[in-house]
Every structure is written in C-alpha cells, then in structure tokens.
Amino acid sequence: MSNPLDWFGRREALLAVACLAAVLLFSFLSPYFFNAENLSAVLSNSVELLLVGLGMTLLLGVGGIDVSVGVAMGLAAIAVGRLLQAGVTPAVAGLAGPVAGLLIGVGTGSVVVFGRIPAIVATLGLYGVYRAGIYLCLGGDWLSGLPIGLTELVGTGIAGVPLAFPIVALTYLALYVALRRTPFGPHLLAIGDSEAKARLSGVSVNRTQLLAFIISGGLTGLAASFYVATYRNVEMTIGGTLALEAIAAVVLGGTSVIGGRVSLIGTVLGVLLLRLLQNGLLLSGVPSLWQTVVTGLLLLFVLGIEAVQGRLSLTMLMRSKSGRLASRVAQ
Amino acid sequence: MTELKSYTLAILASLWVVVVAGLAILQPSALDVSTVTTILQFSTILGLVSLGQGVVILCGGAGIDLSVGGIASLTSVVAMQAAEAGMPLPLLPVICIVVGAGLGTFNGLLVTRLGLLPLIATLGTFYVYSGAAVATTGGAVLSGVPSYFIVWGRGVVSGLPLPFLTLTLPLFLLTAILLRFTAWGRWIYALGFNERSARLVGIPVDRVRLIAYGASGAFAGSAALVGLAWLGSARPNIGQNLELTSLTAALLGGIGIMGGRGGVIGILAAVLLLVTLQTGLLQLNVNSIWQVGIIGALLIIVLLADNLRFIRRST
Numbered sequence: 001m002s003n004p005l006d007w008f009g010r011r012e013a014l015l016a017v018a019c020l021a022a023v024l025l026f027s028f029l030s031p032y033f034f035n036a037e038n039l040s041a042v043l044s045n046s047v048e049l050l051l052v053g054l055g056m057t058l059l060l061g062v063g064g065i066d067v068s069v070g071v072a073m074g075l076a077a078i079a080v081g082r083l084l085q086a087g088v089t090p091a092v093a094g095l096a097g098p099v100a101g102l103l104i105g106v107g108t109g110s111v112v113v114f115g116r117i118p119a120i121v122a123t124l125g126l127y128g129v130y131r132a133g134i135y136l137c138l139g140g141d142w143l144s145g146l147p148i149g150l151t152e153l154v155g156t157g158i159a160g161v162p163l164a165f166p167i168v169a170l171t172y173l174a175l176y177v178a179l180r181r182t183p184f185g186p187h188l189l190a191i192g193d194s195e196a197k198a199r200l201s202g203v204s205v206n207r208t209q210l211l212a213f214i215i216s217g218g219l220t221g222l223a224a225s226f227y228v229a230t231y232r233n234v235e236m237t238i239g240g241t242l243a244l245e246a247i248a249a250v251v252l253g254g255t256s257v258i259g260g261r262v263s264l265i266g267t268v269l270g271v272l273l274l275r276l277l278q279n280g281l282l283l284s285g286v287p288s289l290w291q292t293v294v295t296g297l298l299l300l301f302v303l304g305i306e307a308v309q310g311r312l313s314l315t316m317l318m319r320s321k322s323g324r325l326a327s328r329v330a331q
Numbered sequence: 332m333t334e335l336k337s338y339t340l341a342i343l344a345s346l347w348v349v350v351v352a353g354l355a356i357l358q359p360s361a362l363d364v365s366t367v368t369t370i371l372q373f374s375t376i377l378g379l380v381s382l383g384q385g386v387v388i389l390c391g392g393a394g395i396d397l398s399v400g401g402i403a404s405l406t407s408v409v410a411m412q413a414a415e416a417g418m419p420l421p422l423l424p425v426i427c428i429v430v431g432a433g434l435g436t437f438n439g440l441l442v443t444r445l446g447l448l449p450l451i452a453t454l455g456t457f458y459v460y461s462g463a464a465v466a467t468t469g470g471a472v473l474s475g476v477p478s479y480f481i482v483w484g485r486g487v488v489s490g491l492p493l494p495f496l497t498l499t500l501p502l503f504l505l506t507a508i509l510l511r512f513t514a515w516g517r518w519i520y521a522l523g524f525n526e527r528s529a530r531l532v533g534i535p536v537d538r539v540r541l542i543a544y545g546a547s548g549a550f551a552g553s554a555a556l557v558g559l560a561w562l563g564s565a566r567p568n569i570g571q572n573l574e575l576t577s578l579t580a581a582l583l584g585g586i587g588i589m590g591g592r593g594g595v596i597g598i599l600a601a602v603l604l605l606v607t608l609q610t611g612l613l614q615l616n617v618n619s620i621w622q623v624g625i626i627g628a629l630l631i632i633v634l635l636a637d638n639l640r641f642i643r644r645s646t
Contacts, residue, residue, distance in 0.1 A: 128627020
C-alpha cells in the first residue's frame with residue numbers, strides 16, 4: 001500500500017484467490033458450472049457492470065460517488081434503442097450510447113461540481129430526475145423487440161472475438177495510461193486524499209472532478225449500448241440495482257470509498273467475483289433471492305477482515321512506538 | 332442556528348402552501364378531512380424512518396443509514412415469523428422494536444468498532460437485511476396480525492390516525508426535547524459539528540454514535556410495527572425505497588449532510604410536504620414515477636438555494 005497506484009497489492013491477490021476458490025467450489029457443487037459455455041456467459045454478463053464499475057472507480061478515487069449510474073444507463077439505452085427503431089445503422093446507434101452517456105456525465109458532474117452539493121446527495125436527487133426522464137421517454141411502455149443489427153454487430157465482433165473483449169481491454173488500457181502516465185492520475189488521488197490540500201497545491205479540482213464524471217458517464221453510455229445489444233429491450237425498471245452493485249464491486253476491489261486510492265485491476269476482479277458467485281450459487285441450487293444477501297455479506301466480510309487487520313497492525317505500531325507516542329501526548 | 336431552522340421551515344411551509352394551492356385549483360374536491368387523514372397515515376412510516384435517518388446524519392462522521400428500509404422489511408417479517416412460531420401475539424410491538432434496535436446496533440458496531448465508512452457498512456447491511464426479508468419468505472406476504480393491532484393501526488380520532496397520534500408525533504417531540512435540552516442531545520450536535528474537539532472534551536463519541544444507529548434501527552422497527560398494524564400483514568418489501576425517501580426528507584428538512592446542523596421538526600415538516608405532494612399527485616392521477624422525479628429535483632433545488640445563500644453571505 002506504499003504506492004496508492006500499485007497495480008497488484010494484497011487485496012488484489014486476495015480477490016484473485018477468492019475467484020479461483022469460487023471456480024473450484026462451484027465446479028464441485030454443480031456439473032453445469034465448469035464449461036466454456038457457462039464461463040463465457042459469466043464473462044459476457046460482467047461487461048456492463050465492469051464498464052460502469054471502472055467509471056465508478058475514478059469517481060470514488062476522486063472522493064465522489066454516483067448513485068444515478070443505473071438510470072443514466074437507462075437513458076442512454078433509450079437513445080440507442082430509439083435510433084435502432086428508426087432504422088439507423090447499428091454502428092451509429094451503438095456510438096449514440098457513449099455520446100448520450102457523455103452528455104449525462106456533463107450534466108451530473110456540473111450539478112455536483114458547480115452546484116457544490118455533496119456527490120451522494122446530488123446524485124440521489126438526479127436518480128429521481130433521471131428515473132422520471134426514463135418514464136417521459138418511454139411513456140410507461142417498454143422498448144422491446146429492437147432490431148437485431150446491433151446484437152449481430154457486437155456478437156460477430158472482429159475475427160470471431162466478441163466486440164466486448166477488445167472494447168473492455170482498450171478502455172482498461174486507456175484508463176490505466178490516464179492514471180499512470182498523465183497528471184490526471186496524481187491529481188485525482190490528491191483530490192481524493194484531501195480536496196483542500198490539492199486545491200492549495202494548484203490542482204484544478206473542479207476540472208478533474210468534472211472530467212471523472214464525464215468519463216464515468218461515457219463508460220455508462222458504452223455499457224448501455226452493450227445492454228441493448230444483449231437484451232434487445234429497455235424496460236422501465238432498467239438499472240435499478242446497478243449503482244449499488246458497482247459500488248460494491250469497486251469497494252471489494254480495494255478502491256477507497258473516501259478517495260485517495262484506486263485499483264482498476266481490483267475493480268475487474270471485484271466484478272468477476274460478484275458475477276461468479278451469482279452464477280455459481282444459482283447453478284448450485286440456491287434461489288436467486290439469496291443473491292443480494294450474499295453480495296452484502298461478501299462486502300461486509302472483506303471490509304471487516306481488512307478493518308480487523310488494520311486495527312491489529314495499528315496496535316502493534318502503537319506498542320512498538322508507545323514510548324515516543326506517550327511522550328508526544330504528554331507534551 | 333435558530334435563524335437557519337426558521338429559514339428551512341419557512342421554505343418548506345411556502346412550498347407546502349404552493350402544493351396545496353395547486354391541488355385546490357386543479358382538484359377542489361380533494362381538499363377534505365379524509366385527505367388529511369390519508370396524508371398523515373402515509374406520513375407515519377416515513378416520518379419514523381426519517382427521524383432515525385436524521386439523528387444518524389446529525390452525529391456526523393459521514394453518518395448515513397442506507398439500511399433503514401431493509402430493517403423495516405426484515406423486522407416485520409421476523410416479527411410475524413416469531414408469531415407463527417408461537418410467540419405470544421401481544422409481544423409483537425416489543426419484538427419489532429427489539430429486532431429493529433438490534434439490526435441498527437449491528438450497523439453501529441460496524442461503524443464504531445470496525446471503523447467502516449457508514450455509507451459502505453449500511454450498503455452492505457441494506458443488501459443483507461432487505462435480501463433476507465425477501466429470501467426467507469420467498470417474497471410472500473405473511474398474514475395473521477391480531478385484530479386489536481389492526482384496530483390501532485387503522486384507527487382515526489377526529490381525522491387524525493392513531494399511529495401518527497400515539498407513536499410518530501410523540502417520538503418526534505421526545506427526540507426534539509432530548510436533542511435540545513439534554514446532555515446527550517448536545518453531545519450529538521457537538522460530535523457532528525466537530526468530532527475532534529468533541530473527543531477532546533471527553534464526550535463518549537463512539538457510544539453516542541452507536542446509540543444513534545441503534546435508535547435509527549428502533550425507529551425503523553416501530554415503522555415496521557405500524558406497517559403490520561395498518562396493512563394487517565407483513566410484507567417483505569414494506570421498506571422498499573425508504574432509504575432514498577428518508578434521506579431526501581432528512582436533507583429537505585434542513586439536516587446538514589456533514590452533521591451537527593438542523594433539527595427534527597424540520598424533518599417532520601419535510602415528511603408532510605413530501606407526502607402531501609405524493610397524495611396530491613395521486614389525486615390528480617399522475618403516475619407515481621413523477622413523484623420520484625419531483626422529489627429528486629426538489630432535493631437539488633433546495634440544496635442549491637441553501638448554497639447560494641451561504642455564498643452570498645460569505646462575499
């Protein structure tokens with residue numbers, strides 16, 4: 001944890017082991033789990049959560065949060081769906097998702113940054129506004145039976161590899177470079193660590209925060225395109241639990257909720273672990289109603305372990321330095 | 332502080348007048364004693380939960396309780412399951428409050444003992460509580476609430492619903508008095524305002540915060556009791572969306588999100604405003620989705636107005 005950008009720390013190792021353990025366990029529990037078809041289904045089910053989660057990683061890293069990403073994805077999905085219905089070429093309709101997402105990101109970011117409202121409260125309000133926006137756009141109906149063009153485009157992909165794979169890889173790479181090789185990364189972490197200190201050091205706080213919201217919006221819009229391609233419909237309740245799931249996955253991955261530490265690979269592993277557990281439990285005969293309980297327990301368990309470890313190491317630190325500490329307190 | 336409070340109350344009151352006037356113009360037949368009864372009936376559960384939410388936020392330390400809805404759902408389910416398992420029915424209120432307080436205290440332990448961030452700790456318990464409520468019942472409604480509770484839950488005295496009169500209103504007044512006139516109340520403001528100095532002057536910060544989370548759970552548990560008595564059955568989704576709505580009510584009511592600022596009477600005013608708005612829209616046959624949008628927009632606008640006021644003053 002010496003370098004907050006360390007790309008593979010203890011938490012990431014723990015998560016990787018947990019993913020492997022889950023695969024082993026479920027292979028024993030269910031004959032349907034360990035085969036190429038099911039595992040690739042797990043991966044393709046992870047795409048939207050992964051994209052949204054990567055955006056959320058930046059937001060939590062900068063000390064923000066966005067609980068409206070699920071409904072934002074819904075709005076972008078409606079844009080994609082309406083264009084498909086209008087007979088636009090699938091590639092253009094697919095691009096409309098990220099564009100709509102970027103615009104929503106600008107809106108959300110502006111309310112938080114320029115309105116100077118705490119991110120959790122502002123995005124909670126926007127959740128309601130966007131939800132009503134979805135209703136306004138859909139008029140209480142579903143978009144269903146959308147043209148299959150986008151689905152074919154995404155499924156065929158490049159040389160037999162589904163389009164999701166290169167897109168997620170490129171996204172990851174771009175974010176990695178942005179965090180490691182440009183001032184954006186250090187600025188993000190500095191703001192997440194202490195907004196006041198970052199401001200005093202000349203970091204453009206507003207611009208960095210707004211940028212994080214815009215990137216997250218774009219990724220959410222990208223997720224919307226994949227959503228439409230996969231399900232070919234947009235329902236009124238779209239994205240209901242997506243934000244909470246994304247936050248859970250990112251926090252599992254070791255990104256600090258109060259900012260100052262981000263882990264992209266941790267987010268990837270966190271998303272993978274969540275989806276593996278959901279799939280494996282279902283195949284092992286656990287009713288899907290228990291999924292949320294398991295998600296919650298997992299979150300509390302991982303963070304609890306870390307907290308207990310942190311407390312232990314803190315106690316040891318206190319013990320070894322107790323003399324010095326005591327004298328400092330006495331002064 | 333008092334100026335701030337009266338400012339919030341004035342805004343809420345004028346918004347309320349606008350809503351009622353709008354309703355009077357668009358649907359004059361809706362202005363009637365039975366509407367008042369309906370509004371207060373719906374305010375009972377939201378009021379109780381928002382009260383707990385408000386106290387938790389007041390305590391500062393990024394305090395927030397996302398699990399209130401989950402506590403309400405799980406408590407009502409557990410209470411009815413205990414009744415089916417042979418627990419004497421008159422004990423229903425006791426078990427509701429005890430289970431609620433227990434679940435809330437668990438949140439408090441996660442926050443104070445493990446040092447988890449409240450947002451994340453209660454996000455985790457939100458999943459666990461609300462998931463367990465649905466999973467243990469399979470989503471089915473549990474019936475069998477004894478009739479004497481339903482008499483209380485649906486009772487109306489001169490237009491005022493009994494649960495509101497006997498539970499919500501007294502608890503709000505009690506909390507207001509506790510916050511204003513007792514050491515514990517002043518401690519809550521102190522540690523919300525500046526935790527470091529609160530610690531330095533010897534306030535038992537962790538214990539106060541633990542009790543706040545426990546109280547929030549107990550309030551949610553009593554909301555579950557009202558739900559049982561009013562609906563006559565335990566619904567595993569009784570607490571759905573309560574976390575968002577209660578947060579909105581608390582913040583609209585003037586509780587500062589950073590803690591240490593605001594009062595509970597504002598919360599009650601905000602709850603009444605929100606429920607009046609909802610009831611009005613219902614009377615006008617407006618889809619309930621619009622309520623969510625309007626409440627969200629209202630939350631942002633009120634906070635923006637609040638910020639502008641501070642900016643103007645500081646320049």
